[in-house]
Amino acid sequence: DAKTTQPTSMDCAEGRAANLPCNHSTISGNEYVYWYRQIHSQGPQYIIHGLKNNETNEMASLIITEDRKSSTLILPHATLRDTAVYYCIVRASGGSNYKLTFGKGTLLTVNP
Amino acid sequence: DSGVTQTPKHLITATGQRVTLRCSPRSGDLSVYWYQQSLDQGLQFLIQYYNGEERAKGNILERFSAQQFPDLHSELNLSSLELGDSALYFCASSAGTGMRTDTQYFGPGTRLTVL
Numbered sequence: 216d217a218k219t220t221q222p223t224s225m226d227c228a229e230g231r232a233a234n235l236p237c238n239h240s241t242i243s244g245n246e247y248v249y250w251y252r253q254i255h256s257q258g259p260q261y262i263i264h265g266l267k268n269n270e271t272n273e274m275a276s277l278i279i280t281e282d283r284k285s286s287t288l289i290l291p292h293a294t295l296r297d298t299a300v301y302y303c304i305v306r307a308s309g310g311s312n313y314k315l316t317f318g319k320g321t322l323l324t325v326n327p
Numbered sequence: 328d329s330g331v332t333q334t335p336k337h338l339i340t341a342t343g344q345r346v347t348l349r350c351s352p353r354s355g356d357l358s359v360y361w362y363q364q365s366l367d368q369g370l371q372f373l374i375q376y377y378n379g380e381e382r383a384k385g386n387i388l389e390r391f392s393a394q395q396f397p398d399l400h401s402e403l404n405l406s407s408l409e410l411g412d413s414a415l416y417f418c419a420s421s422a423g424t425g426m427r428t429d430t431q432y433f434g435p436g437t438r439l440t441v442l
Contacts, residue, residue, distance in 0.1 A: 251433075256415060256438075258331070258434050258435050259370070259417070260329070260433070261430050313360070314375065314383055314385060315362075315370075317371075
């Protein structure tokens with residue numbers, strides 16, 4: 216799986232958009248970008264994933280650059296409950312690469 | 328609520344003992360994954376089962392074993408426990424298609440404390 220680089224921590228004001236960057240410069244053509252978050256010792260929660268097009272769901276938007284070397288997870292209106300560690304994961308689809316390889320992630324703190 | 332259940336929630340035991348952690352996947356999911364999260368190692372993949380068969384192995388110790396039963400629930404057995412085995416153990420499940428929609432959903436975890 217391609218390696219990802221994320222900032223260690225970020226702050227965001229409640230009600231504002233939180234933009235979490237992720238670099239994955241060695242990503243291959245068939246590798247997807249997945250985002251999970253983990254709220255204090257709870258099980259990781261799936262947020263969103265994408266290949267090359269921008270994706271949006273009820274939780275967040277995922278913007279992937281045209282060269283696919285980086286992406287940004289956007290939480291449009293952050294709340295205090297969005298305080299968590301956010302993991303950006305790149306993994307191949309299919310074959311034997313089913314596991315998720317978690318890095319250290321970004322600790323997002325949403326402040327009142 | 329992801330639909331994945333894990334029991335027990337907490338487990339406290341002594342060194343040298345053996346414990347069994349249980350996981351029930353989401354309805355319809357055929358794949359089960361086990362992950363370990365310790366303070367110094369982060370979240371690490373241990374092993375994956377698909378429809379009763381072992382599919383992939385990660386950094387799983389020989390003292391640890393797992394299986395997936397015909398009803399698709401899975402158990403992770405940890406034996407000869409050491410202090411360093413204290414960690415959060417997560418189970419995840421997915422449909423097992425291997426396609427782009429094969430997203431893993433995690434359970435709430437079992438916190439194991441070895442004294």
